[in-house]
Amino acid sequence: MGKKANVYIVISVFTLIVLMLLQYSRPKEINWFPSFVSQHKIPFGTFVLNDVMEKMFQGQTQQVNKPPFEFLNAEENNAGTYFFVNDKVEFGEAELHTLLDWTSKGNTLFIASAGFEEQLTDTLHLKTSGLYADFGEEQKQRHRLTNPQLQSEDGYIFDKDSHSLYFKSIDTLNTKIVGEVSSVSKNDSLAKKQCNVLRQSFGQGQIILSTFPKAFTNYFILKDNNKNYTAGLLSYLDASQPIYVDNHYKSGKSFYTSPMYIFLNTKEFKWAYYLVLFGALLYVVFEGKRKQRAIPVVMPLQNQTLAFTRTIADMYFEKGEQKSIIEHKIAYFLEYIRTHFYLNTLKQDDVFYQHLAMRSNHSKEEIIALFSYIDQLNASTEPTDDALKKLNSLIEKFKAKAHGK
Template sequence: MLKKNLVYIIIGTLTFALILFLEYNKKEEINWFPSYVTHHKIPFGTKVLSDIIQTKFKSIQEVERPPFEFLKNNSDTTSTYLFVNNSVSFGDDELADLLEWTAKGNTLFIASSNFEDSLLDTLGLATESLFGDEGLAHEFQHKLVNPNLALKRNFSYEKSYSTMYFSALDTLNSIVVGEVSNASDENNDFEIHPSIIKQDFGAGTLILSTFPIAFTNYFILKDENSAYTAGLLSYLDWEQPLYIDTYYKSGKKFYTSPMYIFLNTKELKWAYYLILIGVLLYVIFEGKRKQRAIPVVNPLVNQSLAFTRTIADMYFEKGERSAIANHKIAYFLEEIRTNFYLNTETQNEEFYKNLAARSHHSFEEIEALFNLINSVKNKTILTDDALIALNSSLEKFKAKAHGK
C-alpha cells in the first residue's frame, strides 16, 4: 500500500512540474488593450508616436492635468494641443475653455472614435459607424486626400469590424483631410466617407480625426503606414510648442498597484505563483489545528442515589417504617399524576378504571393495589414484611405499566 501511494505521489509531482514548465515557457499573449499611453509598447500604445514627435517638434510638453486647469497658465503662447484616445469627452465648461483657447490662434487636434455631442453641434458635424462585410477580417481603406502629400495609395486597417466617419459636415467651413472606405477585393460597391476634417475656428484651427488607431504602435509599424501618420502630423506647425495630452487616456500611465511589478515580470510572477502554491500545500498538509493533549477529567459522580440510600438507612435504623411507606406512596401518586395525567385526590371506581386502562392493568389489580396502599396508610405500626410487600407491589405496577 505504501509503494502504491509513493507511485501516485511521484506521478502527481512530475505532472505538476510539467505543467509549471509548460506554463513558464508559454509564449506571452499580446495585449491588445487600446491604452494610447505614450510610454506603452503594446500594439495600441503610442510609444512610437512619442519617439517620432521627439525628433520633429522643437518644444514638447506632456500634460497630465485636465485642459481647463492647464490652460489657465498656458494660454498666451501660440501652440498645438494634441488629444489621442479611443474616446475624448471634455464637458461643457472645459470644452468652452478649449474652443476659446483655439480661437485665439492655437491648433486643437483631437483623434478619437467618439466625440461629445456639444462639440459636434458647435462645429455642425455628425458621426456614424461604417461597417465592413467580412467581420473582423475586413480591411478598411484609409486615405489622405491632400495632393501635396503625394500619398495616392490607400492605407489598410483590419483589426475592427467597424470604423467611424463624419456623416454631416459644415461644407462652408470644413475641409476634408482624410477619407475611409469599406472597399475589399470581392466588393466593388463600397462607400467612401470623410474621416478627418480641418476647420478654422476664430483665429485658430481645429483638426478632428475619427481614426485614432493611426497614431498607435501597431498601425505605424505595419507595412508602410507610417507615411499616413506622418501626413497627419504635417498639418501641425513643428515650430510651435506641442502639448500632448496624457490625462484623457484609456490606459494608466502609472500603475499604483505593487502587484503590477510582480505580474508584469515573468520571473517574479512565477515566484509569486510558487509561493501561493506552497502556502496552499502547507494549508492542506500542515495547516490542521494542533493543540496540547486534553487531560482526562472524570465526570462528577451522581450522588443522588447514594444520598437516597443514606436517608433510607436513617429511617430504617430508627424504625420509622411508616414514614418510609408514606414517602413511597407519595412518590407513587406523583408518578401517576405525571405519567398518566390523573387526579389522585379522589380514588374511586372511575379512577381505578382510568388508571387500569392507561397502565395495562386490570381493574381488579388496581383495586387490590390501592386497598393495600390504604391499609398501610391506616396502620400506626408497620412491620418489615408489610413494608416489603408494599414496595414489591409498587415496583410490579411500574414494571407492567412501562411494558417491562
C-alpha cells in the same frame, strides 16, 4: 502513509512541475488593450508616436498630465496646439467651453477619437455614422489623405477593427476634408469613400478632428508604410509653436499603484511567486499533517433544569401535597400574565378581567370562570388530584388560545 499514496503524490508533483514549465515556456500573449498611453509599448500604446513627435518637433512637445480645464487656466502663455489621442475623448460642458474659447484665440485643437460628444459635433455642425463592411467582405478599412502630396496609390490598410466612424454631414463652407476611409472590398472601385479626418476654422484658430485614433498607435505606425499616413496627419500641426500632448484622457494607466503588478507582469517574478505559493502549500499539507494531534471531543453540559423540576414535582405529588402544587401553579400563572400581558394581578376586578380578556383572545366570561375556579381552589384546604388536573388543563387551554393555537 502507504507506498501507493507516495506514488500518487510523486506523480502529481511531477505533473504539476511539467505543466508549470510548459506554461512558463509559452510565448507571452499580446496585449491588444487600447491604452493610448505614451509609455506603453503594447500594440495600441503611443510610445512610438511620442518618440516620432519629439524628433519631428524638436523642443516643442510638452507632456500634459493635468485636465485641460486646469492646465489652460493655470498657464498664462499657452498658445500652440493641444493634441488629444484616445479611444474616446469627452470633456464635459465647462471644459469643452474652455478649450473652444482657447482655440478661437488663434490656437489649434487636434482630437483623434473614435467618438465625439454631442455638444462638440453640434457646435461644429457635424454628424457622424458608422462604416461597416458588407457580408462576406473582409473587415478591413482603407485610409487615404486627400492632399495630393500626401497620397498613397493603394492607401493605408487597417485590419484590426470591424467598423469605422466617419462624418456623414459637415459644414462645407468652413470645413476641409483631410482624410477619407472606405471598406476594403473585392471591387475596390465601388467602395465609397467617407470623410474621417477634417479641419475646420474656429474663430482665429482651427480644429482638426480624426475618427481614427489608432492611426497614432504603435501597431499602425510600425506596420508596412503606415507611418507615412501618421506623418501626413502630424504635418498639419504648427511646428513653430508648442504642442501640448494630453496624457490625462487615456484609457490605460500611465503608472500602476499595485505592488503586485511588478510580480505579475514580469514572467520570472510571476513564476517565482507561484513557486513560493506552491511550496508554502506543500509545507502546510505535509508538515501540518505530521504534527497534528487528535482533538478530544468535549461533550457540552446538559440542561438539568427540566429534569430537576420534574423530580421536585414528583416528590410533591407522591407526598400528596396537592395544596402546595396548586399554590405554585397559580403563582406561576399569575407571573405568566404579568410578563406576557403586562397586567397587575394584585387587584382582580372587572377592569382586570376586561383587559385580560381583550389581550388574550378570550371572552370576559371565560376569564371570570377561570379565576373563580382559582379562588375556589385557594379557599379549599384539601384539594383533590382531580381538582389539580382540572386547574392544569384550564391553564394550558388558556395559554393555547391566547397564542392563537
